Amino acid sequence: MTSVVIVDDQTLVRDGLRLILELADIEILGEAADGAAAVELVRRTRPDVVLMDLRMPSLDGIEATRRIAAMDVPTRVLVLTTFGLDQYVYExxxxxxxxxxxxDAGRERLVEAVRTTAAGETPLAPAVLERIVNHYVRRPPPGLVKPPRLEALSNREIQVLRLVAAGRSNPEIAQELFISLATVKSHVRHILSKLGLRDRVQAVVAAYEAGLTTAGDDAGSTP
Structure with missing residues (x-):
């Protein structure tokens, strides 16, 4: 059974999340109202997933996420966000x-995202991803340069990375590049290995920071 810790400073939000997840036979190991309590709770209970709010008192969700990621636990953090928090999501x-x-995701989407996260996949809300792409890719920070380590990637791997950053799923990438799903998965594994990244989310962040996609680019146009 998938186990979860819920972190949000609003009691009503925590109650609603608990009800939805328990009805889906997901085990709730505990709740926390701030980041500091969340870190300690995760240390004690080692859940599969933490549902993490970002703006909280005492210790915010970003720092709590950083501390949990550094811990020797199998826990993965699924961030809960709103449209107005692009900067916080990126961090x-x-x-x-x-x-x-x-x-405001629906009940089914919430349950699916929790289970997908626990299984090692990467749920990326398309609407939020689009806003982050617009902010960080179409208008990259001044002085942003391509990290030298990206030179280790082949042209095809650069194509795949750019499509990952654009929010494409593996089947969508396969269709767009006219290659098999197995080949896409192989490219993604090689990208993560060559760049020393943990998962698909880190690949998205790396693509943003590298400035691989700019306004007007066609993500699949690299030869």
Missing amino acids: ALRAGAAGFLLK
Whole structure:
């Protein structure tokens, strides 16, 4: 059974999340109202997934995510966010979050995201991903340069990485590049290995920081 810790400073939000997840036979190991309590709770209970709010008193969700990611636990952090928190979401991904979900996502989407995260996949809410792409890829910070380590990637791997950053799923990448799903999975594994990344989310962040996609680019146009 998938186990979860719920972290949010609003009692009503925690109650609602608990009800939805328990009805789906997901085990709730505990709740926390701030980041410091969340870190300690995760240390004691070692859940599969933490549902993490970002803006909380005492210790925010970004720092809590960073501390949990550094711990020797199998826990993965699924960030709960709203449309107005692009900067916070990006920082949470850099801190080690495994994915992010809109707070107004429906019941089924929430349950699916929790189970997908526990299984090692990376739920990326498309609407939020689009906003992050617009902010960090179409308008990259001044002075952003391509990290030398990206030179280790082949042209095809660069293509795949850019499509991953654009929010494409593996089947969508396969269709767009006219290659098999197995080949896409192989490329993604090689990208993670060559760049020393933990998962797909870190690959997305690396692509943003490398400035691989800019306004007007066609992500699949690299030869």
